[in-house]
Amino acid sequence: MPVSKCPKKSEPLWKGWDQNAQKNGLRHRVFAVNGDHYVGEWKNNMKHGKGTQVWKKKGAIYEGDWKFGKRDGYGTLSLPDQETGKYRRVYSGWWKDDKKSGYGIQFFGPKDYYEGEWCGSQRSGWGRMYYSNGDIYEGQWWNDKPNGEGMLRLKNGNRYEGYWERGMKNGSGRFFHLDHGQLFEGFWVDDVAKCGTMIDFGRDEALEPTQFPIPKVKLLDPDGVLEEALAMFKKTEEEGD
Numbered sequence: 001m002p003v004s005k006c007p008k009k010s011e012p013l014w015k016g017w018d019q020n021a022q023k024n025g026l027r028h029r030v031f032a033v034n035g036d037h038y039v040g041e042w043k044n045n046m047k048h049g050k051g052t053q054v055w056k057k058k059g060a061i062y063e064g065d066w067k068f069g070k071r072d073g074y075g076t077l078s079l080p081d082q083e084t085g086k087y088r089r090v091y092s093g094w095w096k097d098d099k100k101s102g103y104g105i106q107f108f109g110p111k112d113y114y115e116g117e118w119c120g121s122q123r124s125g126w127g128r129m130y131y132s133n134g135d136i137y138e139g140q141w142w143n144d145k146p147n148g149e150g151m152l153r154l155k156n157g158n159r160y161e162g163y164w165e166r167g168m169k170n171g172s173g174r175f176f177h178l179d180h181g182q183l184f185e186g187f188w189v190d191d192v193a194k195c196g197t198m199i200d201f202g203r204d205e206a207l208e209p210t211q212f213p214i215p216k217v218k219l220l221d222p223d224g225v226l227e228e229a230l231a232m233f234k235k236t237e238e239e240g241d
Helices: 011-023 223-241
Strands: 023-032 038-042 047-055 061-067 070-080 087-095 100-108 113-119 122-130 136-142 147-154 159-165 168-177 180-189 194-199
Touching: 061 087
Parallel strands: none
Antiparallel strands: 023 038, 038 047, 047 061, 061 070, 070 087, 087 100, 100 113, 113 122, 122 136, 136 147, 147 159, 159 168, 168 180, 180 194
């Protein structure tokens, strides 16, 4: 008695092709239409794990961690130097959702760099900024600018300690004029000292002390006078608004 067998059901060829085309695991190099290319690990057709991305237009290179197609984890971003043609490091640190987030170091130039906290690719939190002119700011940041408590130390040794807002001295603070042996303590608005007191401070160690010392204040309550002047200033500012 003849036995009939049902033929095996074969999968369409396109399914095999599609499966082979899925990017999973390590790939040596994958090019985009615009010339960008990526070497590294994939998961479900997305960059995931360790990998290196090269952007053709700007020549930028990112080496580090990826998560579901975005820079996430620790990584380094580099750009070609226009003068030397060699790559220079621009940022090294932590990323989240394709943006600088957490602790990192950003190089703005050969002598300008920031080390500290980031949020959404902006300097936010605690950080220290080194400027090319020799000045150093250390303190709190918000929206990419000094904001909160911080200290600015100038190249000549003078320094400001106090409050900042929108990148400018705002609020109570002290400015040490160490080159002249004086200390100013008062209140600032948009980098301008509005009221305060000036006293001698370290005149004996000053490089260029003032010709004469500051005479002693003979007010019965100098602190009270300063507080009253500050209160009057704040009141005037509020009325002006």
